[in-house]
Amino acid sequence: MTEKIQKILANAGVGSRREIEKWIIDQRIMVNGRLAQLGDRIYGTEKISIDGKPLKYQTRSTDRTRILIYHKPEGEVASNKDPEGRPTVFDRLPPLTRQRWIQVGRLDLNTSGLLLFTTNGELANYLMHPRNEFEREYAVRIRGQVTQENLDNLEKGVMLEDGLARFNSIIADSRGTGVNHWYHVVLKEGRNREVRRLWETQGLTVSRLIRVRYASIQLPRFLRIGSYEEMSHSAVKQFLIDISYS
Numbered sequence: 001m002t003e004k005i006q007k008i009l010a011n012a013g014v015g016s017r018r019e020i021e022k023w024i025i026d027q028r029i030m031v032n033g034r035l036a037q038l039g040d041r042i043y044g045t046e047k048i049s050i051d052g053k054p055l056k057y058q059t060r061s062t063d064r065t066r067i068l069i070y071h072k073p074e075g076e077v078a079s080n081k082d083p084e085g086r087p088t089v090f091d092r093l094p095p096l097t098r099q100r101w102i103q104v105g106r107l108d109l110n111t112s113g114l115l116l117f118t119t120n121g122e123l124a125n126y127l128m129h130p131r132n133e134f135e136r137e138y139a140v141r142i143r144g145q146v147t148q149e150n151l152d153n154l155e156k157g158v159m160l161e162d163g164l165a166r167f168n169s170i171i172a173d174s175r176g177t178g179v180n181h182w183y184h185v186v187l188k189e190g191r192n193r194e195v196r197r198l199w200e201t202q203g204l205t206v207s208r209l210i211r212v213r214y215a216s217i218q219l220p221r222f223l224r225i226g227s228y229e230e231m232s233h234s235a236v237k238q239f240l241i242d243i244s245y246s
Contacts, residue, residue, distance in 0.1 A: 005020070011121055013121025030048065064236075069219070070115045070117060071224065127215065138212065140182070140183050153202060165189075165198055215239075216242045216243070
């Protein structure tokens with residue numbers, strides 16, 4: 001069975017469909033020695049190169065989409081390899097034979113909590129694309145006295161060096177005493193260190209940060225730090241319906 005080249009390559013994690021379509025238009029992709037054209041359909045066994053470099057990819061023609069929920073600890077690097085030799089989030093993941101785990105977004109070195117992985121590259125791009133505005137929810141411990149004015153500012157929006165940013169909601173948590181207070185915050189984008197930088201505009205310091213939800217997927221309460229859980233096939237199917245992915 002053939003499928004459009006951009007769909008097969010997107011599913012393999014090469015890039016988004018839109019990116020691959022642009023590469024085809026720019027004449028950067030070759031299939032079996034000829035220039036790819038928009039609308040080309042392939043089996044997934046062809047020899048493909050981008051900018052003259054052979055592409056190693058694996059199709060998922062007979063493989064279902066898999067999603068893994070990982071409870072990232074602080075101190076792990078959210079990338080496949082680290083030049084400094086520090087532990088990465090991929091070190092603990094279960095091995096795959098015909099597929100590979102693709103990370104959905106990132107978490108800072110000092111941030112723990114929910115990190116998603118999938119075998120579907122197109123789904124990963126869909127979840128991360130800014131236009132889709134999937135919610136990210138964090139439990140955040142703040143050091144300092146938080147005023148109502150601080151909260152109002154953060155919900156109305158403040159200017160960061162890379163543009164206007166805001167929390168879509170802030171809910172106080174009953175945990176915390178003294179100068180430490182917990183809040184649950186929600187935002188619809190994933191800019192670098194955005195949660196920390198937002199609080200810093202109010203002269204406040206984030207002393208702990210945990211992501212507890214991405215879109216409709218919650219971090220399971222029973223999932224120990226450094227452990228993972230694979231979503232069931234039925235749960236994955238329902239999630240794809242929830243996020244209108246097709």
